[in-house]
Amino acid sequence: MTRRPDCEDGPAGSPVSAAGFSIRPAREADFAAVLRMIRALAEFERLSHLVVATEADLHAALFGPRPAAEVLIAWDGETPAGFALFFHNFSTFLGRRGLWLEDLWVEPAYRRRGCAQALLRRLAAIAVERDCGRFEWAVLDWNAAAIDFYRSLGATVLPDWRIVRVVGPELRSLATPARPAADSDLRPGPG
Numbered sequence: 001m002t003r004r005p006d007c008e009d010g011p012a013g014s015p016v017s018a019a020g021f022s023i024r025p026a027r028e029a030d031f032a033a034v035l036r037m038i039r040a041l042a043e044f045e046r047l048s049h050l051v052v053a054t055e056a057d058l059h060a061a062l063f064g065p066r067p068a069a070e071v072l073i074a075w076d077g078e079t080p081a082g083f084a085l086f087f088h089n090f091s092t093f094l095g096r097r098g099l100w101l102e103d104l105w106v107e108p109a110y111r112r113r114g115c116a117q118a119l120l121r122r123l124a125a126i127a128v129e130r131d132c133g134r135f136e137w138a139v140l141d142w143n144a145a146a147i148d149f150y151r152s153l154g155a156t157v158l159p160d161w162r163i164v165r166v167v168g169p170e171l172r173s174l175a176t177p178a179r180p181a182a183d184s185d186l187r188p189g190p191g
Helices: 028-044 055-063 115-129 144-152 168-175
Strands: 016-018 021-025 070-076 079-091 096-106 135-137
Antiparallel strands (some): 021 070, 079 096
C-alpha cells in the first residue's frame, strides 16, 4: 500500500485534510491504486468494454514529460478512498481556461462519508487558485443519486447540452481530407 504524507494545508500541490480524508496529488508510486480505481469506475459505469488504455498509455498521460491530466487521491490513513482525474479546457466566451473533471470515483466503503464532497471542494479550490472561469463535468443520466448530490453542492445540470464524441474508425475517417469537389459540383444550378 502506498504511504500518504502527513496532512498540511497549502497550495494545489500540498496535501489538504477534509472530512477526515487527506487529499493530495497522485505520485508515480500511486499509479497502481489509480489504475485499480479507474477500472472499478469503468465497471460501475457499465463501460468496462470501452477501456482500451494500456498501463503504459495511462502512465505516460499522467506522469510523462508532458502530462495530459492530473489526479487527486483521497486517502483514509494509508488507504486510497477515491480519486479525481482532471485537466484544463478553455472557454472562448469567458476568455479563460476551465477545469474539467473527467473521472470521479469513491470506493464503496467510503461513500456517504464526505469523500466525494472533499474531492470536489478541493477541485473547486484548485479552479479558483488557477483563475479558472468554470469547473465542469459530465454525469450519466441514469445516475440520479449523483445528479441530486451535484445539485446539492450548487452545480447546474445543463439540460440542453449533449456530449458529442468521435472515436476509432470514425475519428480516422473524419481526419481524412475531403476529396476536392469536381468541376461539375462547382457549377451554379439553373436559374
